[in-house]
Amino acid sequence: MKHYRIYSPFRFTVFLVAVIILTVCILGSFFGYFDATSMDDRTYQEYKVRSGDTLWDIAKEYGSEKTDCRQTVYEICQLNDITAETLFAGNTILIPVEKQENRME
Numbered sequence: 001m002k003h004y005r006i007y008s009p010f011r012f013t014v015f016l017v018a019v020i021i022l023t024v025c026i027l028g029s030f031f032g033y034f035d036a037t038s039m040d041d042r043t044y045q046e047y048k049v050r051s052g053d054t055l056w057d058i059a060k061e062y063g064s065e066k067t068d069c070r071q072t073v074y075e076i077c078q079l080n081d082i083t084a085e086t087l088f089a090g091n092t093i094l095i096p097v098e099k100q101e102n103r104m105e
Helices: 009-031 055-062 069-080
Strands: 042-048 092-098
Touching (some): 042 055, 055 092
């Protein structure tokens, strides 16, 4: 049986730590421990578009005081895959609202 001798304890320690960190990262990623979860307290409310509604008016009415109206308009457009030109009366869209601010029509 062949015996191995460690010539540089520092290099061996660095190698061992690197292997342990790499193993933890690979196993953690495999089991989903490092998946990002949202800390956002948003839920989505359905809203039926009425005649004369604009994205800006909807965002001002249902948006959070902490969020800029432009950001809320952007989120509504991205969430529903719409633009201002494709918003028609009778459409049902999802609007992001904060959990504690759930408002009904």
